[in-house]
Amino acid sequence: MRRLALLLAIPFLVGTAAAQAQNDLPLPPDDASQKKIIADVGARALQYTKELPDFTCEMVTRRNVDPTGTRQHWKIVETVHEELTFSKGKEEYRTLSANGKKSGDGRPTAAVSAGDFANMLAWIFDPKAQAELTWSTWDSVRGHRVHSIGVKLKPEHSPFTVGKGKGQIPAGLLGLAYADSDTGSVMRIALVATDVPAKFPVQSISMDYEYDFVKIGDHYYLLPLKAETQSKEGKVLSWNEVDFRDYRKAGAPSTAVQKDRQAQP
Numbered sequence: 001m002r003r004l005a006l007l008l009a010i011p012f013l014v015g016t017a018a019a020q021a022q023n024d025l026p027l028p029p030d031d032a033s034q035k036k037i038i039a040d041v042g043a044r045a046l047q048y049t050k051e052l053p054d055f056t057c058e059m060v061t062r063r064n065v066d067p068t069g070t071r072q073h074w075k076i077v078e079t080v081h082e083e084l085t086f087s088k089g090k091e092e093y094r095t096l097s098a099n100g101k102k103s104g105d106g107r108p109t110a111a112v113s114a115g116d117f118a119n120m121l122a123w124i125f126d127p128k129a130q131a132e133l134t135w136s137t138w139d140s141v142r143g144h145r146v147h148s149i150g151v152k153l154k155p156e157h158s159p160f161t162v163g164k165g166k167g168q169i170p171a172g173l174l175g176l177a178y179a180d181s182d183t184g185s186v187m188r189i190a191l192v193a194t195d196v197p198a199k200f201p202v203q204s205i206s207m208d209y210e211y212d213f214v215k216i217g218d219h220y221y222l223l224p225l226k227a228e229t230q231s232k233e234g235k236v237l238s239w240n241e242v243d244f245r246d247y248r249k250a251g252a253p254s255t256a257v258q259k260d261r262q263a264q265p
Contacts, residue, residue, distance in 0.1 A: 025138045034135035037147055037184075041177075042125035042133075044184040049118045053221050054087045054250035058096070061111060062241045069235035084114060087250045091115060112242045117224045120189050120209055123159055124177055130157045131173075139178060141187040142212065146178040155195045162193055162202045171196050171205070185222050187211055204232040214247045223247060 029037060063078040081096040091114055096102075124131050132152040139148040153160075153173040161168040175191035193205035212225040227242040246254055 028137070029135065037135060037179075038133050038149060041147065041149065041179040041184050041186065042127075044179075045121040045125040045186050048121050048186075048222065049089075051221065052086065052118075052223070053216055053219070055216050055221075055223070056083060056085045056248055056250050056252060056254075057223075057244050058082070058246040058254065059084050059093075060243045060245070064239040064241070066237040066239075067235075069232065069237055071237060074237075074239065083254070084244075085250055086114060112227045112229065112240065114224055114244075116227070117209055117211065119159075120191075120207070121186060123153065123173070124151050124189065128157075129153060129159075133177075136176065138181075141178045141180075141210075144187055145181045146187055147181055149177045149179060151175050151177055151189075151191065160193065162196055162200065162205055167201075169197075169200070185211070185213075202231055202233050204230070206230045216247055217249055 028034075059082045061078070061080045061082070062076055064074045065077050066072070066074045078099060080098045083094045083096055085092045085094075093113075123129055124133070130153075132150075134150040136148040136150045139146050151173065155170045155172045158170050158172055160171055160173055162171045163169055172194035173191045174194045175189070177186055178188040179186050188208070188210045190208045191206065196203060196205070206229070208228040210225040210227070211222050213220045214223045215221075224244045226244065227240075229240045231238050248254070
């Protein structure tokens with residue numbers, strides 16, 4: 001939650017080193033350039049699924065809960081290692097270990113999928129979504145200079161829903177997308193749900209998805225790196241962390257050590 005609490009805050013630069021870093025940033029693009037940047041980033045984002053290679057990787061999901069709602073008493077209640085194979089546009093998941101045991105049944109509670117990373121890009125940049133996109137500022141993501149693009153999606157145009165089953169309702173989305181200034185590739189998306197009724201069971205939903213360039217074979221591809229989702233139901237806080245690692249060609253053997261999968265974090 002600390003990361004997400006900071007994502008929409010304007011950074012305060014203090015001290016000589018910080019001031020120098022500020023001076024090193026280019027001037028903001030003019031209005032016409034900002035519109036072109038957003039259009040180019042959107043076009044690139046909508047090619048994401050088409051450019052995905054067939055691959056296999058490992059996913060590690062940690063589900064944390066704070067029943068007190070104070071953010072001071074987090075407890076890991078589930079840790080699941082899975083093998084994800086993406087081939088010919090389809091995802092297949094195989095559980096490797098669950099809570100330190102060699103095998104497990106089913107996917108983790110409220111599991112994130114690789115497809116969610118593609119959906120997030122479509123929700124924001126598909127023209128049908130009618131999202132309000134505005135160039136915000138220069139920023140940095142893992143050493144990449146990025147365009148920080150403000151995102152606002154109204155509930156009536158949003159495919160994102162909160163709740164379960166027949167009780168689901170559409171919600172708006174508000175946040176930032178960070179696009180690499182050299183390639184136009186989206187490196188991170190951080191959003192919070194908006195327009196959720198005050199008395200609705202689920203509250204304070206946030207999502208933070210990160211992408212990175214990964215070498216598979218002889219080429220680099222933009223692929224999921226990690227994700228965090230957080231929500232509040234009643235006073236109970238839930239926080240899911242997902243890491244993607246050990247990328248390789250589809251069907252290739254893993255380089256991970258089995259005992260690491262069975263160890264509790």
